[in-house]
Each structure stands twice: as C-alpha cells, then as structure tokens.
Amino acid sequence: MTNVYAELRPRAFAIAYRMLGSASEAEDIVQEAFLRMHQTPEIASPRAYVATLVTRLCIDQLRSARVRRERYVGEWLPEPVLTDPSPADQVETADSLSLAFLVLLESLSPQQRAAFLLREVFDYPYDEVAEIVGTDVDSTRHLVAKARHHVKERRPRYHASRQQRQELAERFTAAAARGDLGALEALLAEDVALHADGGGRVHALGRPVNGRLKVARIILVGFRRIAERGLTIRLTEVNGQPGLVAVDADDRLVMVMGMDIADDGRILALHSIVNPDKLPAT
Known part of the structure; x- marks a missing residue:
C-alpha cells in the first residue's frame, strides 16, 4: 500500500x-x-x-x-x-x-x-x-x-524562459522596494490587473484594479507598508510562475504574490493572497 x-x-x-x-x-x-x-x-x-x-x-x-x-x-x-x-x-x-x-x-x-x-x-x-x-x-x-x-482565448501562455521570468520578478521587486514609479510602470502591461484576496480576515482590495498607473501606485503603497511593518520580501516561485512572499520576524507568511507574464515580457496580472487561512506553511 x-x-x-x-x-x-x-x-x-x-x-x-x-x-x-x-x-x-x-x-x-x-x-x-x-x-x-x-x-x-x-x-x-x-x-x-x-x-x-x-x-x-x-x-x-x-x-x-x-x-x-x-x-x-x-x-x-x-x-x-x-x-x-x-x-x-x-x-x-x-x-x-x-x-x-x-x-x-x-x-x-x-x-x-x-x-x-x-x-x-x-x-x-x-x-x-x-x-x-x-x-x-x-x-x-x-x-x-x-x-x-x-x-x-483567455488561457494564459508563458513563452518567456524561466530565467527571463525570474529576472523580471527581480526588477519588479527592486523597483517597488525603492519606490520607483516609472521603472515599475515600465514592467507592467498596459492592461495589467491586480487581484487581492483577504477573505474578510485581512484588509485587501474589494475588487480587481486595472491599468498600469493605478496598479503601480497601489504596489508602491503596499511595499511601503511592508517596510513599515518590518516584513521581509523574498522571491520565490508561486504556482509554477515567478512570485514573492512577505514574511514576519518569526518567518511566518503574511502575503504571497504570483505574477503572470505576457508574451511581450511584461507583467499581465498580479494575484496577492493575504488571507491567513490560505497561506501555506513555511
């Protein structure tokens, strides 16, 4: 057996x-x-x-x-x-x-x-x-x-190599961490969508946000709050795609974010999960 x-x-x-x-x-x-x-x-x-x-x-x-x-x-x-x-x-x-x-x-x-x-x-x-x-x-x-x-018609396809996707995730994280709005916007597709799930347990967006500028600004606010809380950002792979996690001082997951990459090498969608009931153990 x-x-x-x-x-x-x-x-x-x-x-x-x-x-x-x-x-x-x-x-x-x-x-x-x-x-x-x-x-x-x-x-x-x-x-x-x-x-x-x-x-x-x-x-x-x-x-x-x-x-x-x-x-x-x-x-x-x-x-x-x-x-x-x-x-x-x-x-x-x-x-x-x-x-x-x-x-x-x-x-x-x-x-x-x-x-x-x-x-x-x-x-x-x-x-x-x-x-x-x-x-x-x-x-x-x-x-x-x-x-x-x-x-x-709506199924995501990922033609970029693993290395290209990883490099994009690194550039995204670096731009967000230093508060560089222009650099962050350049990495996002024009119709990028930001999704968030707090499940009523943690504050999160109530509905998806679309558009490069709007999403970039929300990401910068989010990264500032992460820094203020003393959380650590780590790059990882989420559901087979590039992503990142935020962990607290006790190494507990506070957020998982997955990235979907468009054919032109820009980020097409971001999925942020902060509902603690859905966060995997580290």
Whole structure:
C-alpha cells in the first residue's frame, strides 16, 4: 500500500488541486480517496480507481463550494502553493498550475472542469474521461469542446524562459522596494490587473484594479507598508510562475504574490493572497 500511495499520490493531488484551487482541500480529498481504496478489496486498477474517486469527490466538493464562494468577502482567489523551481517529477505544464488559469477554471461547471482537466492537462483518453466523470464518450467530447472554447482565448501562455521570468520578478521587486514609479510602470502591461484576496480576515482590495498607473501606485503603497511593518520580501516561485512572499520576524507568511507574464515580457496580472487561512506553511 505504501508503494502504491507514493506512486499515485502526486497525480491524485495534481488533479485535486487543479479541480478545487485549494491545497488543503485537495489533501483532504486525496486522503479520503486512499482511505476508501484501502477499504476496498480487489481493485483491478488502483490508478484508475484513485483518479475516478478523486475527480468525483472534487466534483461534489465544488458544487458545495460554489455556494460558500458566493458569500465570500471580497475577491476569491485560489490557495497558492510554493513550487519547486526544478521540473522534478511534474509531467503537467506550469501554465495549468498558474493562479490565473485556476481562476479561469472557476467559470466552468464542475463536470466541465473535470473533463477539461483530465483530457487537456492530464491527457486521459476520452473513454477514460467518460468513465471517470460518469458520461458517455460523445457527451464527454461535448464537455471538453465547450470548456476548451471558453478557456482558449483567455488561457494564459508563458513563452518567456524561466530565467527571463525570474529576472523580471527581480526588477519588479527592486523597483517597488525603492519606490520607483516609472521603472515599475515600465514592467507592467498596459492592461495589467491586480487581484487581492483577504477573505474578510485581512484588509485587501474589494475588487480587481486595472491599468498600469493605478496598479503601480497601489504596489508602491503596499511595499511601503511592508517596510513599515518590518516584513521581509523574498522571491520565490508561486504556482509554477515567478512570485514573492512577505514574511514576519518569526518567518511566518503574511502575503504571497504570483505574477503572470505576457508574451511581450511584461507583467499581465498580479494575484496577492493575504488571507491567513490560505497561506501555506513555511
């Protein structure tokens, strides 16, 4: 059982996290799936069993989560994960992990989201996707096509190299830290969007802010407040993309910010999570 868990857990978590946008909820789903597998005798294919159970549990979870998110204070953003900059054993592309992509998936129905992810991100054949989501193949193709059409035009794509993205994050942090409005503006796309999630627990923007100048000014105010509080900024990787974190004197996370980079090498979106319930442990 230990070997099966070690082999299947990474894929199970990858599916659950992309389905739910919450690392903590994904962990609970994965644990529940393996508990049920342990209690079920004679499973022909543990891989298929776990993928099916995780997906179906996530679909149920999403249906109830939508009601909770309608009552959420401010803008809801996914729970970020701090990722290893090395490719390690990840098969999936980094753009399917980005905060912008996970936010985009929120516009799909739970069943569409499951079918789209299994087919487009995890490369399951249509017959397996159909069995997992509980539909026939034709219905599954329709689900995937509809989701693909909805996502295609707005899906973020990252053509810059890892080094280029890292250098951009360094320049962004340096310009913000020294209060250089002009230098900061030059790094932002004209239609850049700033998103923030405080969940009603911590003061944050109530709605997204768009536009290079507005976003740059808010970022400078935020960095001044970070300095006044004696917090430390560190560059890191957030959901497979460049980002930064702010930590206090006890090394506790206070903020996680992910960056999405446009094709022209400028920052297209910033996602700032300050809700303490969503901040991963350091």
